[in-house]
Amino acid sequence: xxxxxxxxxxxxxxxxxxxxxxxxxxxxxxxxxxxxxxxxxxxxxxxxxxxxxxxxxxxxxxxxxxxxxxxxxxxxxxxxxxxxxxxxxxxxxxxxxxxxxxxxxxxxxxxxxxxxxxxxxxxxxxxxxxxxxxxxxxxxxxxxxxxxxxxxxxxxxxxxxxxxxxxxxxxxxxxxxxxxxxxxxxxxxxxxxxxxxxxxxxxxxxxxxxxxxxxxxxxxxxxxxxxxxxxxxxxxxxxxxxxxxxxxxxxxxxxxxxxxxxxxxxxxxxxxxxxxxxxxxxxxxxxxxxxxxxxxxxxxxxxxxxxxxxxxxxxxxxxxxxxxxxxxxxxxxxxxxxxxxxxxxxxxxxxxxxxxxxxxxxxxxxxxxxxxxxxxxxxxxxxxxxxxxxxxxxxxxx
Numbered sequence: 001x002x003x004x005x006x007x008x009x010x011x012x013x014x015x016x017x018x019x020x021x022x023x024x025x026x027x028x029x030x031x032x033x034x035x036x037x038x039x040x041x042x043x044x045x046x047x048x049x050x051x052x053x054x055x056x057x058x059x060x061x062x063x064x065x066x067x068x069x070x071x072x073x074x075x076x077x078x079x080x081x082x083x084x085x086x087x088x089x090x091x092x093x094x095x096x097x098x099x100x101x102x103x104x105x106x107x108x109x110x111x112x113x114x115x116x117x118x119x120x121x122x123x124x125x126x127x128x129x130x131x132x133x134x135x136x137x138x139x140x141x142x143x144x145x146x147x148x149x150x151x152x153x154x155x156x157x158x159x160x161x162x163x164x165x166x167x168x169x170x171x172x173x174x175x176x177x178x179x180x181x182x183x184x185x186x187x188x189x190x191x192x193x194x195x196x197x198x199x200x201x202x203x204x205x206x207x208x209x210x211x212x213x214x215x216x217x218x219x220x221x222x223x224x225x226x227x228x229x230x231x232x233x234x235x236x237x238x239x240x241x242x243x244x245x246x247x248x249x250x251x252x253x254x255x256x257x258x259x260x261x262x263x264x265x266x267x268x269x270x271x272x273x274x275x276x277x278x279x280x281x282x283x284x285x286x287x288x289x290x291x292x293x294x295x296x297x298x299x300x301x302x303x304x305x306x307x308x309x310x311x312x313x314x315x316x317x318x319x320x321x322x323x324x325x326x327x328x329x330x331x332x333x334x335x336x337x338x339x340x341x342x343x344x345x346x347x348x349x350x351x352x353x354x355x356x357x358x359x360x361x362x363x364x365x366x367x368x369x370x371x372x373x374x375x376x377x378x379x380x381x382x383x384x385x386x387x388x389x390x391x392x393x394x395x396x397x398x
Contacts, residue, residue: 001052001055001056001059002052002053002056002057002060004052005049005050005051005052005053005054005055005056006049006053007049008045008048008049008052009045009046009049009050009052009053010049011045011049012041012042012043012044012045012046012047012048012049013042013045013046015041015042015045016042016043016046019041019042084114087111087112087113087114087206088114088115090112090113090114090115090116091113091115091266091267091393092113092115092117092261092264092265092266092267093109093113093115093116093117093265093266093267093268093269093389093393094117094118094119094261094262094265094267094268094269094297095109095116095117095118095119095268095269096118096119096212096262096268096269096270096271096279096282096283096288097119097120097121097269097270097271097272097273097278097279097282098120098121098124098143098273098274098277098278098279098281098282099143099146099273099274099277099278100146100273100379101271101272101273101274101278101302101304101379101380102118102120102143102146102147102150102271102272102273102278103143103146103147103149103150104150104272104373104379104380104382104385105269105271105272105302105380105382105385105386105389106118106147106150106151106207107150107151107382108382108383108385108386108387109386109389109390110150110151110153110206110207111386112386112390113207114206114207115207116151116206116207116208117207117208117209117210117258117261117265118147118151118207118208118209118210119210119211119212119258119261119262119282119288120143120144120147120209120210120211120212120282121143121211121212121278121281121282122139122140122211122212122213122214122215122216122217123140123217123218123219123232123247123277123281124140124142124143124232124233125140125218125219125231125232125233126231126232126233126236127142127174127233128142128165128174128175128176128179129141129142129143129179130233131174131175132175132179132180132183133216136183137216138183138186138192139192139211139214139216141178141179141182141183141186142176142179143278144182144196144199144209144211145162145163145176145178145179145182146163147209148162148178148182148196148199148200148203148205148209149162149163149178149203151200151205151206151207151209152203152204152205152206153203153204153205153206158202158203159203161177161178162176162177162178162181162203163176163177163178164176164177164178165177181199182195182196182199183195185198185199192211192214193210193211193214193255193257196209196210196211208261210255210257210258210261211255211258212254212255212258212281212282212285212288213252213253213254213255213285213287213288214253214255215249215252215253217247217248217249217252217281217285218230218231218247218248219231219232219235219245219246219247219248219277219281220235220245220246220247220248221235221242221243221244221245221246221276222242222243222244222245223238223240223241223242223243224240224241224242224243225240227240232277232281235276235277235310235311236274236277236308236310236311237310238310239309239310240310241310241311241312241313241314241315242276242311242312242323244326244327245276245277245280245281245284245327246284247281247284247285250284250286251286252285252286253285253287254285254286254287254288254290254291256287258288258291259287259288259290259291262288262291262292262295262297263291263294263295265295265297266297266298266393266396267297267298267299267300267389267392267393267396268292268295268297268298268299268300269299269300269301269302269389270283270299270300270301270302270324270332270333271301271302271303271304272302272303272304272305272380272385273304274304274308274311275304275308275311275312275315275320275323275324276311276312276323277311279324280323280324280327280328283324283327283328283332284327289328289329292328292332293329298334298335298392298393298396299332299333299334299335300333300334300335300336300337300389300392301320301321301324301332301333301335301336301337302337302380302385302389303317303320303321303336303337303338303339303354304320304354305339305353305354305371305372305377305378305379305380306345306349306351306352306353306354306377306378306379307351307352307353307354308350308351309350309351312351313351315354316354316355316356317336317338317354317355317356317366320354321336321364330363331363333364334364334365335364335365335366335367335392336364336365336366336367337367337369337371337385337388337389337392338354338356338366338367338368338371339353339354339368339369339370339371339372339380340356340368340369340370341370341371341372342354342355343372343374343377344377345377345378349377349378351378353377356368367388367392369384369388370384371384371385371388372384
């Protein structure tokens with residue numbers, strides 16, 4: 001843009017100088033055409049060229065200013081600019097889920113592509129999100145907050161502010177600042193979806209974050225001990241494991257931009273995260289499930305590295321996959337990614353490591369790798385996981 005501006009400016013200046021030199025000659029000597037008064041022609045070119053130059057300088061400033069304020073070296077600036085351009089050309093990836101697992105995944109994937117969409121469930125009814133949902137009638141903001149922070153390109157201080165949780169006060173205690181911020185932004189922006197979009201701009205989120213549905217849904221479950229429980233937080237508190245889950249109302253409409261993202265994606269990822277309270281509730285929304293059937297994207301399920309008390313206690317890999325297929329359809333995924341570095345979780349964490357089972361027989365390709373975070377053995381390592389996923393995504397392109 002700057003080069004084109006200089007060329008146009010130079011042409012205008014050259015034209016003005018040339019016409020000035022021949023202005024005193026006779027008409028026979030002056031063979032240049034007169035479309036406008038001669039000084040107008042040149043000034044128009046100079047003005048257009050100047051506008052292009054200023055436009056290019058503004059774009060360059062907007063690109064470099066965040067790096068210059070960090071006193072980055074020229075080599076670092078070059079690397080960052082190259083990486084940002086590469087990220088804009090990255091694959092279109094949709095990640096569906098919620099909770100900590102999804103945010104871990106997104107924090108790794110944002111280093112590989114800017115074309116990233118997170119689709120998040122809205123059944124949370126516990127903690128700060130549950131209180132805001134009951135008091136103000138908003139969709140639960142907690143998982144959205146975690147994903148905004150995970151996909152953010154902003155400084156760690158602003159991320160820390162969004163995750164700050166009040167520890168004092170009668171009304172504020174237990175609330176996180178990010179939840180309150182998103183709720184306020186939703187009111188100002190006239191809608192929860194707009195509130196998420198505007199909040200994402202504050203933290204310079206790479207990609208977009210969308211709800212699976214904007215309907216207020218409630219989660220319920222049949223347990224293997226014969227009980228039926230209502231409410232996501234109640235499911236997690238039970239000692240039994242889940243047999244089947246439901247959403248109410250069952251006809252909840254899918255959020256259309258989320259459906260479009262799935263249909264346009266190159267890769268769709270389910271999980272990681274709580275199988276019954278984070279991943280599957282999204283897939284029970286009929287429009288989301290239908291989009292998974294219709295999309296031509298490569299579909300991947302990321303199995304948790306550890307079981308969860310109250311949901312998947314005693315589950316091995318095949319149990320996770322069977323539960324996913326039972327609630328959706330047999331070919332819901334093309335690949336399953338599983339951890340093969342089974343470590344001793346120890347006494348600090350509930351649950352146990354998810355192990356493979358030799359009797360797995362279904363039309364799915366299994367990818368095994370070391371995915372565990374050694375500092376937190378119930379979670380994935382975001383770097384390791386993103387590397388495996390990008391390997392599958394690159395292979396799918398060829």
